[in-house]
Amino acid sequence: MEPVVTLKDILVNQGETFSLSIESLELQPNRVYALTGPNGAGKSTLLRTMALLTLPQKGTVTVAGSGAGSLAQQRQKVTLVEQSPYLLEGTVYDNLAFGLRLRGIRGKEQRERIKTTLDMVGIGGFERRKTRNLSGGEMQRVALARALVLEPEVLLLDEPTANIDSTSLQAFEALLGSLPDYGITVVFSTHDPSQPKRLGDYVLRLENGRLLDKTCRAS
C-alpha cells in the first residue's frame, strides 16, 4: 500500500542547539501512530514538519503521494491540532466553517458536516457558542472538530489529551481509535506511557531529534 506520508532525508535546524534529523519514515494509511519521547525530543517539530508548517532545510516531505500542487493544496490533506490550539474569533460554527469554505463547501452540506462532527467529538449543539467563553477542554474539542470536519487524510495531534479530564479521556481515545475507519491516518504525540499501547498501531520513539525506532503494537 502506498504510504500516506513519506519523509526522506529530513533535516530541520532550529537554532544552534536542536535539529531534527529523519533518514526515512513512511506512514501507512488508516493507521494510528503514537509519537513518544522526552521533552525536547522533537515531537512537535516532527508533527509541524509533517503538517508542512515547518519546512525542512534538507529532504522532502510528501503527503498522500502527491508532491505536485501548491503548498496550500498539499496542506489541505493534512491537519495539525496543536497542544494549545488557537480558536478564531467568533463562534464554534465560524471555526469549523473556515476550512470548509476554503474547500468550497457551503450551505446545507457545510451545516450538516459541522453538526455531525460536533456530535462526534461530544459537543453537539455548541455551534453558536462564542469561542472566548469555552473552557480549555472544550477548546481542545472544538480544535479537534475543526480538523475532523475537513476529513483530512492525515490528522496530526500534539498531545491531544493534555487538557482533557480523566472522565472524557476514554471517549476521546475511543474516537481516536475509530478515525482510521473513516479513512484518516492519525499521528499523536503523548507523554502517557500507557496510551501508545492502548491506541497506537505503531509507536514512533524520538530522542534528541532522531527517530530511535518504529515498532508495531502487534509485535
Add this chain to the structure above:
Amino acid sequence: MDYLTDSFIAAVGLILSLDREILSTIWTSLYTSCCAIVFAALLGIPTGLWLGINNFRGRRLIITLLNTLMALPTVVVGLLLFGLFSRQGPAGSLGLLFTPWAMIAGQTVLATPIVANYVLSAVSGSDQRILDTLLTLGATRFQASVQLVKEIRFGVMAAVIAGFGRVIAEVGVAMMLGGNIRGATRTMTTAIALETSKGEFAFGLSLGIVLLGVALLVNLFLNMLQQRVN
C-alpha cells in the same frame, strides 16, 4: 483676558451659526483626509502585514525606513510633491497642483508609513499561533493574511485612526499642494493659519475648536480600540 473670552464666544457663535465658509472648510478637511486615509490603508495594511508575516533579507532596513518616514516633516512631503505636480514636474501635465487630489496624494504619503507601522506592530504582537492555524486549515498565504486582518482588526483600526489623526491635523502638505484656495482647497488647518495672520482670531479659533473636537473624538476612539487590543 477679555480678548480671549470674547474671541471664544464669537468662535462658538460662528460654529453654532453654521457659517458657510466654516462648513466648507470643515468639509474639505474631512473629505481630503478621509480619501487619503482610504488610500493609505490600501497601501499601508498590506505593507504592514507583509513585513509582519515574512522574514527576509532587508526586512529590518525597510522597517527602519518606515520608522523614519513616520517622522517625515509635512513640508518636505509638500515640497517633493510640489516638484512632482508643478508644471515643469514629471506629473505636471495631470494638472493636479492646487487641487484636493494633490493634497490627498501628499496626505497619503504621510499616512501610509503610520498605518504600515501600526499594522506591523499589531501583527508582531498578535498570537503567533494564528497564522499556523490558518495555514494548517488549508488557507493560502493570501487567504491567511485576509483572515489575520480580521483577527487583529482592532489593531488595524487603530492604525487607520492614527493615520487619520496625522493627516487631519497637518498644515504643510495642505498649504503647499492645495494652495489654501477658498472654497476649494482650504482646510481647517490652513484656514486657521491664514485667518489668524489676518487678525481674524475668532474665525481661526472656531476652526481650532472643531479640529480639536475631531482630534478628541479620534483619540477617544483610538484609546477605546487600544484597550480592546490589550
